[in-house]
Amino acid sequence: MKRVDERDTMFARAQYQKGSKAYEDYYSRNPEKKAIDDSIRRRPNLCSEGTNTYNPLNSPMASCAFEFLEDIRHLSEGKVNPEKVQGNKKIITKRIKGLAKKYGAKLVGITELKDYHFYTHRGRLEEFYGQKIEINHKYGIVFAVEMDKDMINRSPMLPEVIETSKCYVDAAIIGMILSYYIRSLGYEARNHMDANYLLMPVLVAKDAGLGEIGRNNLLTTKEYGSRIRLGVVSTSLELEVDEEISFGLEDFCRLCKNCAGTCPSKSISSEPYKESNGYLNWIIEQETCYIRWRQYGTDCGICISSCPFSQQMESIKAVDTFKNNEAVIATVLSEFRKKYRTRPFVPGNPDWLR
Structure with missing residues (x-):
């Protein structure tokens, strides 16, 4: 697997200010990213005046x-x-x-x-x-x-x-x-x-x-x-290590697609695994995702709340693995959609924020 350069992440790119050493260096090597990054930096920051929330x-x-x-x-x-x-x-x-x-x-x-x-x-x-x-x-x-x-x-x-x-x-x-x-x-x-x-x-x-x-x-x-x-x-302290686990999430995500369907910027692909950075992975469009963050003024979180695993459903707790288990996945998704439709949403603020 190839290593990632932190300079290419959206969180880093959003901080490069025009005229700075970082700005000049990064866009001299990545001119194709300059226009969209400049447009992002003109938007209000998270939690700032001018955002929706x-x-x-x-x-x-x-x-x-x-x-x-x-x-x-x-x-x-x-x-x-x-x-x-x-x-x-x-x-x-x-x-x-x-x-x-x-x-x-x-x-x-x-x-x-x-x-x-x-x-x-x-x-x-x-x-x-x-x-x-x-x-x-x-x-x-x-x-x-x-x-x-x-x-x-x-x-x-x-x-x-x-x-x-x-x-x-x-x-x-x-x-x-x-x-x-x-x-x-x-x-x-x-x-x-x-x-x-x-x-x-x-x-x-x-x-x-x-x-x-x-x-x-x-x-x-x-x-x-x-x-x-x-x-x-x-x-550097010597420690005992844990084993990697699998509960069949790839098979579950392949059928579910809730996060892709509810993503307001359509940044999450509904396609199967594709090669990225030298290994198979789900594909995310980080620029469009982050633009929506700057619009909302929050880090969105819709993809988190729309995941059935995030809701601690009893039907998920009862299953050891979803690998090669399409019938069980379908049952979980049916229960989720019956209870939450597309995703759960709690309107308004908690009492202490009102």
């Missing part, structure tokens, strides 16, 4: 969370205790997973990090633009934070981005605690958090057995669907 009292609840994350991201790396604490690998793995769950993680897995997990170069932050990523950490600890179902089912309204930003904070705090703890034991550790990733959490989580990648290109777990946010800590 802007509220001067409520929108800052989400934007302040991202400001907080910006303020603490320099803590992702730190000094390592020169004295190593020796311990049994099985016991320390148990401690790490237990600590993550104590701080709010719902799922935790560990995998050996592979080359394709990492970006080739940094692109999201101006001060690190173009920096080649070279990291020798052997293991990735990945954890999932659950997003509140009623808040996500209000997608694409403002409660959705208040919830997603809150869960980015939750994941960042868990990662910080794990990183600080591991460094105190005398081993290197780095917290990979929002806007400060050196790797791709979805790929790490898939290999660590948390779930599979769905049609919407998000990690989908059997327990919570894609209604999660991920965090990763990379480390």
Whole structure:
């Protein structure tokens, strides 16, 4: 599998300001992306005045969370205790997973990090633009934070981005605690958090057995669907690893197509797997997806709420695997559409936001 350059991601491209070193370098190498990216940057940012959902009292609840994350991201790396604490690998793995769950993680897995997990170069932050990523950490600890179902089912309204930003904070705090703890034991550790990733959490989580990648290109777990946010800590500490899992998500997504059908920008393909980045994958049009985010002022979330796995349906919980199981998939989809039609939607704000 080929490595991805973070400079090519929409989140990085949206930040390149005209006249900056990053802007001049990126569009000299990718002139075909300049026009659409310039048009995106002329749009209001998420949670900003001019977007569909802007509220001067409520929108800052989400934007302040991202400001907080910006303020603490320099803590992702730190000094390592020169004295190593020796311990049994099985016991320390148990401690790490237990600590993550104590701080709010719902799922935790560990995998050996592979080359394709990492970006080739940094692109999201101006001060690190173009920096080649070279990291020798052997293991990735990945954890999932659950997003509140009623808040996500209000997608694409403002409660959705208040919830997603809150869960980015939750994941960042868990990662910080794990990183600080591991460094105190005398081993290197780095917290990979929002806007400060050196790797791709979805790929790490898939290999660590948390779930599979769905049609919407998000990690989908059997327990919570894609209604999660991920965090990763990379480390040199020796740990026990988890096995990759499969519950037949590819077969389910092939028949379901809910996220593609409800996507307001039609950015999610309804076609089967296609080759992308050297392996078979579902195809997403990131530019049109992000344009809709900037219109709404939230990170949309409709594809998350429209996924049957995100609704924790009993008919899904009762099935071990959906692989080669079209009759069972049809039953689940029939139940979903009878209950939610195209997708669940909770109108209005929760009481505390009214």
